[in-house]
Amino acid sequence: MRAQAGFASYLWLVVMAGLILSLSIGLLMAGERDRENRADVGHRAYLRDATARLAQWYDYRSGATGAQAAPIDMALALAEAGITPRFGLQAASSNRLSDGLVSWHVMALWLPDPHRVQGTAFDPATGAFTQGTWLSDGQPAEVAHAVFNGHASQLVKFSESQRRLRTIASRLENMFTRLRELDPVAAEGRNWFRAVDCASPNPGELPCYDGYRAIDATAVPVAAGVSADTNVSAWGAAVEISNLADSSTVSPYYMSIRTNLPWGGVLRVAAQEP
16 A cells, blocks of 8 residues: 555656646746747837838938949948847848839848748849748748838939929919010010020020029029029939020920939920910
């Protein structure tokens, strides 16, 4: 009987030890999952903040970055955007991409997981980010990452620059109409975008600007009532005008307004005789 009681006690201790071990393992696993979840939340919050900062930096610097065909210097971009690299942060930029209307860069931020994930990569030619696969089973992996595409930002700046140039054109067209109405005896077909005598413009006439000049260095702002906020493009490039280059000195008259695009070429509109 004593032997049976001792054996039963032994079994009871083994069972209890097993239960305690299982509980401990379960608690450890739950704690590990909790730590991983908290880390994941922290990582994603960090990436959201970093991406927002990078977007603001890009919006401010896109006039300069748009001029370069090569990838953006991400170490400089992170520093200027006030982003402190943490959690092994990796950053990459695409080459300058284009759709024929605007050009832009794509930038990616990610937190690598080299012990569990393979094949994480960024293609600078296309701006495509690949998360990779799990080392354990080769299935598609999930890596904490964020991708910023500058296309929409550049479209907004292009549209705003175009709006500014069209505003100037509209003011010049109003000026043309006003001057024509103030001098009804003027010769038929008078070009009110350009002085008749370039050597001696009459009061109210626009001088002759044969080549392009920055609009704020001409008589256009005063003569046409153009505000200073249209003197530059959304990228900060000077708006220029000419009433000879890319313009018409025979009816129907028009004069040219343009600004340089960061990636080369110009955005141009014309003020046309009403």
